[in-house]
Amino acid sequence: MAEAAKMQVSDEVAIQISGMNKWYGQFHVLRDINMTVMKGERIVICGPSGSGKSTLIRCVNRLEEHQQGQIIVDGTELTNDLKNIDKVRSEVGMVFQHFNLFPHLTILENLTLAPIWVRKVPKKEAEETAMYFLKKVKIPEQALKYPGQLSGGQQQRVAIARSLCMRPRIMLFDEPTSALDPEMIKEVLDTMIALAEEGMTMICVTHEMGFAQAVANRVIFMDQGQIVEQNEPKEFFNNPQSERTKLFLSQILGH
Amino acid sequence: MTISYTRTDMLPAMAPPVSQRGLVKWLRENMLSTRLNVALTVLATAFIAFVAWNIFPWFWNSVWNAGSLAECRAIVAASAGEGASGACWAFLKPWWGAFIFGHQYPVSDRWRPVLAFGLLFVALAPILFAGQRRNLTIIFSVVAAYLLLTLYLASAPGLAFALAMLLVAGLVAVSQVQPERLLWFTLLYPALCFWLLWGGSIWSPIVAMAGFGVLYAIFRFASPVIGFAPAAGAGVVAAVLWWLFADAPLAGTLQEMIPVDLLRVPSDKFGGFLLAIVIGVTGITFSLPIGILLALGRQSDMPIVKMLCVIFIETIRGVPLITLLFVAAFVLGFFLPPEADFDLLLRVLILVTFFAAAYLAEVLRGSLAALPRGQYEAADALGLDYWRAQRLIILPQALKISIPAIVSSFIGLFKDTTLVVIVALYEPLKGITHLVRQDVNWKGIYWEPYIFVGVIFFLFCFGMSRYSKYLELKLKTDHR
Ligand SMILES: Nc1ncnc2c1ncn2[C@@H]1O[C@H](COP(=O)(O)OP(=O)(O)O)[C@@H](O)[C@H]1O
Ligand SMILES: [Mg+2]
Numbered sequence: 001m002a003e004a005a006k007m008q009v010s011d012e013v014a015i016q017i018s019g020m021n022k023w024y025g026q027f028h029v030l031r032d033i034n035m036t037v038m039k040g041e042r043i044v045i046c047g048p049s050g051s052g053k054s055t056l057i058r059c060v061n062r063l064e065e066h067q068q069g070q071i072i073v074d075g076t077e078l079t080n081d082l083k084n085i086d087k088v089r090s091e092v093g094m095v096f097q098h099f100n101l102f103p104h105l106t107i108l109e110n111l112t113l114a115p116i117w118v119r120k121v122p123k124k125e126a127e128e129t130a131m132y133f134l135k136k137v138k139i140p141e142q143a144l145k146y147p148g149q150l151s152g153g154q155q156q157r158v159a160i161a162r163s164l165c166m167r168p169r170i171m172l173f174d175e176p177t178s179a180l181d182p183e184m185i186k187e188v189l190d191t192m193i194a195l196a197e198e199g200m201t202m203i204c205v206t207h208e209m210g211f212a213q214a215v216a217n218r219v220i221f222m223d224q225g226q227i228v229e230q231n232e233p234k235e236f237f238n239n240p241q242s243e244r245t246k247l248f249l250s251q252i253l254g255h
Numbered sequence: 256m257t258i259s260y261t262r263t264d265m266l267p268a269m270a271p272p273v274s275q276r277g278l279v280k281w282l283r284e285n286m287l288s289t290r291l292n293v294a295l296t297v298l299a300t301a302f303i304a305f306v307a308w309n310i311f312p313w314f315w316n317s318v319w320n321a322g323s324l325a326e327c328r329a330i331v332a333a334s335a336g337e338g339a340s341g342a343c344w345a346f347l348k349p350w351w352g353a354f355i356f357g358h359q360y361p362v363s364d365r366w367r368p369v370l371a372f373g374l375l376f377v378a379l380a381p382i383l384f385a386g387q388r389r390n391l392t393i394i395f396s397v398v399a400a401y402l403l404l405t406l407y408l409a410s411a412p413g414l415a416f417a418l419a420m421l422l423v424a425g426l427v428a429v430s431q432v433q434p435e436r437l438l439w440f441t442l443l444y445p446a447l448c449f450w451l452l453w454g455g456s457i458w459s460p461i462v463a464m465a466g467f468g469v470l471y472a473i474f475r476f477a478s479p480v481i482g483f484a485p486a487a488g489a490g491v492v493a494a495v496l497w498w499l500f501a502d503a504p505l506a507g508t509l510q511e512m513i514p515v516d517l518l519r520v521p522s523d524k525f526g527g528f529l530l531a532i533v534i535g536v537t538g539i540t541f542s543l544p545i546g547i548l549l550a551l552g553r554q555s556d557m558p559i560v561k562m563l564c565v566i567f568i569e570t571i572r573g574v575p576l577i578t579l580l581f582v583a584a585f586v587l588g589f590f591l592p593p594e595a596d597f598d599l600l601l602r603v604l605i606l607v608t609f610f611a612a613a614y615l616a617e618v619l620r621g622s623l624a625a626l627p628r629g630q631y632e633a634a635d636a637l638g639l640d641y642w643r644a645q646r647l648i649i650l651p652q653a654l655k656i657s658i659p660a661i662v663s664s665f666i667g668l669f670k671d672t673t674l675v676v677i678v679a680l681y682e683p684l685k686g687i688t689h690l691v692r693q694d695v696n697w698k699g700i701y702w703e704p705y706i707f708v709g710v711i712f713f714l715f716c717f718g719m720s721r722y723s724k725y726l727e728l729k730l731k732t733d734h735r
Contacts, residue, residue, distance in 0.1 A: 063632055082640075090638035100629035104651050104732055113647060114637035146732040166637065 009217060012039040013072075014170055014201045015060060020069030022055060029055050030066070031225045039169075042202045044212040044233075047222035048248060053205045056222070057172045060203070061092045074169055090118050093163025097175040099155045101147035107134070107158050108143040111165045119166065126165070133161040137191050153184025157191050164195075171195065173204040207252055213237065221245045316341030320348070323696035346697045347707065350687070354708070357526015357681050358690060364454070364518055366411035368529050370419050371451040373402045375536065377426055378444035381437040383722065391430045391437075399423050452525075452533065454517035458509040462502050470494035522600035526681030528711060533600075535669040535715075538607045542668070543661075545608065546615025551645060553620055564616070571613035577677050579606045584678035603675055611668045618660040622653040655730050662723035666716045683708045 015037040022030040029052050037043060045053050058064040059071060062078050062085045071078045073088045102110050111130035115121040121129070134140040137157035139150075147155055156176055163171060173192065177185045189211050196202060196215040206212070212219050212233050219236040221229045221244070229236070229245045240246045286296045316335045321327040324343060331341035347354075356365050376398050384390035402423060406416050429436050446460035470490040478486035510516065525533065552564035571579070583602040626649060634644035654661070673684040681687055688704040691697050 061636055063635060086638055086640065089636060092636075094633075094636040096629060096633065096636075098627075098629055100627075100633035102630065102633070102648055102652075104655060104730070114639060117643050117647065118638045148732065162637070 009041050010039045013037070014039045014041070014074060015203075016070070016072040017060075018070050020059070020066050020071060022059065022064065022066045022068075029225050030059070033069070033227060035220070035227065037170075037201065037203065039201055040199045041217050042196050042200075042215050043204065043218050043220060044216040045203065045205045045220045045222060046207055046209075046212070046248070046252075047228075051222045052225040053222055054174050055225075057094075057174055057203055057205060060170075060172060061089050061094055063094075086118075090114075090166060091168055092170045092172060093166060093168035094172045095156070095159050095163060095174065095176045097179050099147070099152075099159045099179075101155055101159055101162070103147050106144050106146055107139075107150070110147065110158065111162050114162070115165050129165055130161070133164045134158075136164075136194075137161045138187075151184060152180045153187045156180065156184075156188045160188075160191055160195070170201045170203070173202065173206065175205050175207075177206065177208060209237065209253065221248065223248070313340045313342050318343050318345055321345035324698065324700050342703055342706075343700060344703055344707070346691055346694075346700060346703065349696075350691050350694075350704075353690065354527045354683055354687050356529045357524060358687065359524040359526060359681075360529065361518060361520060361524070364520065366406055366409040366415060367451045367454070367517065369405045369409050370402065370411070370415070371448045372532070373398045373405070373419075374422075374444065374447065377423065378441045381434065381441055386434065388430070388434060391434060392427075395423065395427045395430060399427070450517065452520070452529075453522070454519045456506060456510040457515040457517075458506040458513075459502075462506040462509070463498065466494045466497045466502065469497050522598050523680075525600065527683045527687050530600075530675070530680060530682050531669070531672040534604060534607055534672040534675065537604050538611050538668050538672075539665050541608045542611035542615055545612035546619060547650065549612060549616035550619035550623060553616065554623060567609075568613045568616050571609055572617065576607070576610050576671055577674055579610060580674060580678050582606070599678065600680070603678065603680070607668065607672070610671075611664060614664045614667075615661060618657050618664060619653055621660075622656040623649065625656060626652055655727075658723055658727050658730075662719055666719055669715060669719070670712060683711070 013036060015035070017033050017035045020030060020033040021028070033056060045056065047053055055064055059066050059078075060073060066078075074091055076084050076088050078084060078088060101107075102113070105113065108127060108130055111133065112123065112126040115126040115129065116123055131140055131143065134143055137160055139154055139157060142150055142154060142158070147158065150158065160176075176192070177188050180188060185208070189208060192202075192204070192211065193215055204211075204216075216233050218230055219233050220227055221236070221240075221242075223244050229240065229242050231241075236245075237249065240249055287293050312335070316331050316339055318327045318330045318341060321330060321343065322345070324346075327341070327343035327345055331339055331343075335341060352358075352362065352365065356368055360368070376394055380391050380394045384394070399420075402419055406419060411419070426437065426440060429440075443464070446464045450457055450460045470493065472490075473493045474486045474490035477489055480486075481489070549564050549568055552560050553568065555561045555564070580603060583606045584599060587597070587602055630648055630652065631644065634648045639647065673682045676682050676685040681690075684705070688708060691704050692700060
């Protein structure tokens with residue numbers, strides 16, 4: 001299945017990052033990042049904890065500010081211009097490790113909030129869209145419950161649906177399964193695989209190597225704030241080039 | 256010996272064992288569990304019995320009808336024997352009006368505060384019980400009954416009585432058909448209440464409210480043309496101009512053409528619980544939005560906004576309310592031009608509001624800091640701008656966490672209204688009680704007026720406290 005999906009990559013650029021550097025105070029967290037993501041491409045980013053993976057994808061929707069270089073998302077360059085930031089954010093969906101659902105709103109309200117207030121979609125239409133995506137992530141029956149009443153896997157699927165309701169062109173995932181119990185990981189991965197098969201442009205920070213092998217066009221390995229190696233999944237796993245990559249792979253695949 | 260084991264049948268869930276329940280068990284576990292506990296229980300029971308034994312006769316021998324304290328004492332002596340103690344509540348008969356309205360509020364116009372108080376609940380109901388038709392109906396029925404009775408007792412003029420009833424009936428009808436429309440009444444209530452309490456021409460509050468209409472109209476029509484912020488600015492400027500220049504002449508002209516007015520009652524004639532409630536309700540209403548803005552300002556990225564908020568909050572919190580009231584009453588007078596007739600009560604209201612707002616801001620800051628960062632990030636990632644994120648995501652959660660603390664500070668504010676005695680306003684606890692104790696007929700009375708005032712304050716504060724409990728339960732969605 002995944003092989004067919006991999007064919008759909010277009011030659012249009014979705015995200016262009018060039019010469020990007022970022023510091024937290026004195027700490028040089030991202031160093032000279034260069035990276036191009038095509039429309040429809042699915043990229044998995046892995047690397048040891050603290051290597052800057054989260055920081056990198058959070059720069060893409062400007063949850064973090066970069067100090068040097070250029071990030072262009074869907075033709076819009078990220079600068080201090082609030083208009084551009086809002087435009088990019090409404091076109092880039094993001095799924096967090098800890099779901100970050102709004103606990104005071106029902107599932108349905110979580111899903112319709114941004115479309116109603118940002119996209120100005122009429123309430124009724126927003127609710128129909130929300131139900132459509134809830135069906136897609138296979139939990140339409142939970143629409144009127146509150147996030148606190150759902151399991152972790154269900155909450156993460158709601159979070160994915162919440163992003164999809166904004167009809168994003170790009171989806172960012174920051175370790176979406178690492179806060180989940182093993183039995184719930186699969187249901188979330190299945191949702192993400194289905195999304196990949198529809199041709200969504202995705203950047204996914206994850207250590208689920210099975211997922212990477214099944215859907216990724218490219219795997220990027222980061223260490224100490226730098227891109228150390230990138231390759232298509234088969235080559236990446238079977239024939240890693242750098243010593244760091246080999247060490248990392250042996251550690252996560254070793255047990 | 257074998258260590259291999261396989262369960263063949265799964266055990267069904269069973270009810271817990273039937274253990275003894277009820278009072279005896281509870282007593283044994285909670286009151287008599289250890290020797291120390293037994294001793295404490297006995298001591299506490301003895302203490303309660305002792306206190307009750309000494310106070311009970313005083314209440315039991317209460318006298319409600321008498322012309323003076325001496326007469327009260329005589330009645331107690333006659334009925335309970337020489338030397339018996341008894342409470343004397345008879346002072347309430349001549350003085351209750353002063354306790355409620357202040358001794359200077361015109362007796363013929365007492366129906367006005369009575370009506371304003373009833374309508375206060377009508378105005379609050381759509382906010383306090385949003386969308387709960389049953390609660391709305393209950394409140395409206397109670398208010399209607401209250402108004403029927405009290406307006407009659409306060410001998411309101413027939414026209415006012417009829418209009419008030421018509422208004423309540425109309426609002427009941429609206430509450431059944433389109434409850435969300437009730438908020439319009441809530442918005443108009445401040446002007447109506449102002450007019451009822453202070454009197455004067457009806458056109459002053461109407462023309463003043465029209466200023467807000469001007470603001471909105473300009474904003475509405477200008478914002479598609481010149482953008483959101485400039486339109487808001489233009490609206491505010493226009494409204495201020497309206498209040499400065501158009502307000503007084505227009506209200507005067509209208510009053511000449513169609514005179515509708517009530518007897519004017521200046522602020523220094525307000526007293527008793529009327530005063531406490533006016534200060535309390537105004538303070539509560541305005542301190543909440545101001546407190547929210549201060550809390551957000553203190554978290555702001557803009558250094559100047561942040562600094563101003565910090566200075567405001569810390570200054571006000573660092574000074575006792577009594578000092579602020581002194582400033583309001585006496586010091587401000589030196590700085591204001593002598594012809595500026597700046598109402599004393601208005602000054603007190605402003606300072607009390609600021610005082611409460613500074614405390615609220617700190618309470619809210621705590622809850623804002625307690626929210627997980629992920630909530631802000633999720634709101635940002637969805638493309639919500641700052642104000643929408645605050646209004647839809649952050650504040651509802653922060654306010655919910657701080658309901659108990661917010662209501663506590665409101666209760667504190669309401670009780671602090673008694674401090675205005677320091678600037679010679681006749682609040683109930685010291686102001687009016689003092690008058691009672693100076694009355695020749697009641698000279699020597701001590702406990703009773705204080706108990707009476709205390710009980711009324713308790714009823715209000717307990718009401719607020721229960722409401723906070725209700726709200727917490729209603730908004731509980733985290734299912735922890
Ligand atoms: N807000 C911050 N301030 C300072 N340092 C940070 C901040 N966020 C992350 N870091 C540091 O930046 C580095 C990269 O973090 P992160 O991108 O979260 O790594 P990863 O997601 O790969 O585990 C880590 O060393 C982390 O301690
Ligand atoms: Mg991370």
